[in-house]
Amino acid sequence: MEIKGQVAFITGGARGIGKAIAGAFAELGCNIVIADIDPELSSRTAGEIKEAGVDSLAVQIDVSSSVSVSSAFKSVMEKFGRIDILVNNAGITKDNVIIRMKEEDWDAVLNINLKGVFLCSKEAIRIMSKQRYGRIVNIASVVAFMGNPGQANYSASKAGIIGLTKTTAKEYASRGITANAVAPGFIVTAMTDALSDHVKQEMKKAIPAGEFGTVQDVANAVVFLSLPESGYITGQVVHVNGGMYM
Numbered sequence: 509m510e511i512k513g514q515v516a517f518i519t520g521g522a523r524g525i526g527k528a529i530a531g532a533f534a535e536l537g538c539n540i541v542i543a544d545i546d547p548e549l550s551s552r553t554a555g556e557i558k559e560a561g562v563d564s565l566a567v568q569i570d571v572s573s574s575v576s577v578s579s580a581f582k583s584v585m586e587k588f589g590r591i592d593i594l595v596n597n598a599g600i601t602k603d604n605v606i607i608r609m610k611e612e613d614w615d616a617v618l619n620i621n622l623k624g625v626f627l628c629s630k631e632a633i634r635i636m637s638k639q640r641y642g643r644i645v646n647i648a649s650v651v652a653f654m655g656n657p658g659q660a661n662y663s664a665s666k667a668g669i670i671g672l673t674k675t676t677a678k679e680y681a682s683r684g685i686t687a688n689a690v691a692p693g694f695i696v697t698a699m700t701d702a703l704s705d706h707v708k709q710e711m712k713k714a715i716p717a718g719e720f721g722t723v724q725d726v727a728n729a730v731v732f733l734s735l736p737e738s739g740y741i742t743g744q745v746v747h748v749n750g751g752m753y754m
């Protein structure tokens with residue numbers, strides 16, 4: 509089995525880290541599903557992906573809604589007939605210290621970041637079980653392991669992903685499905701670009717590598733875990749953080 513020609517489904521794939529992951533799979537000849545809440549940006553990204561000479565499909569999805577998730581997976585199966593790789597990348601933040609954090613902000617972050625992984629994995633596992641083959645990669649975060657002031661909801665959702673990943677790995681290893689997590693540290697994205705130079709310098713002091721990571725660093729780890737040759741790696745967390753947590 510080779511990765512070329514496989515179908516990779518990336519949630520939150522329209523921009524940021526998800527877009528880089530989609531591009532990395534396209535370079536290896538995978539057909540790509542950009543599953544994102546923003547339909548216009550998804551279509552634009554799917555169009556750019558086609559320039560790599562592979563097929564791509566944009567589907568609108570709200571990962572926190574079971575109805576939306578079912579309908580997105582149905583459209584993908586109608587077009588491609590299989591899903592080999594699922595990357596649960598969609599995620600949001602709604603930061604505040606605990607006593608000021610609104611219940612609705614707790615719920616929104618848990619619903620998208622954690623329940624979304626459950627709902628998409630459930631759909632994918634049904635398909636992958638029949639295929640007796642699948643790769644699931646869940647995007648967590650270094651804050652799942654270190655905590656972060658102002659991110660009670662986000663760090664709890666990302667820590668939840670680790671337990672969910674390990675359980676998925678145990679339940680479906682016998683079906684040829686692996687489940688792993690990638691935990692990025694600080695990555696250069698619109699979010700980190702918005703920080704002041706002073707804050708950036710302070711943050712970099714905590715990173716032995718002395719720099720923020722790139723979206724490509726995260727994509728490389730995701731691709732590695734998704735290779736057919738990585739079938740004996742399951743239930744693991746790959747940290748991509750320049751040594752900031754080990």
Ligand code: NDP
Pocket residue numbers: 519520521522523524525526543544545546569570571572597598599600620647648649650691692693694695696697698699700
């Ligand atoms: P972005 O915000 O750039 O991209 C996330 C994408 O997910 C957006 O296109 C967003 O759409 C989409 N999205 C949001 N809500 C939903 C939903 N309900 N259903 C489907 N798609 C949705 O994030 P990043 O690229 O920075 O992060 C990607 C992942 O990596 C996230 O899980 C994040 O937690 C994780 N991560 C990021 C780090 C970083 O430094 N950036 C560090 C550690 C982890 P829209 O923009 O319209 O909301």
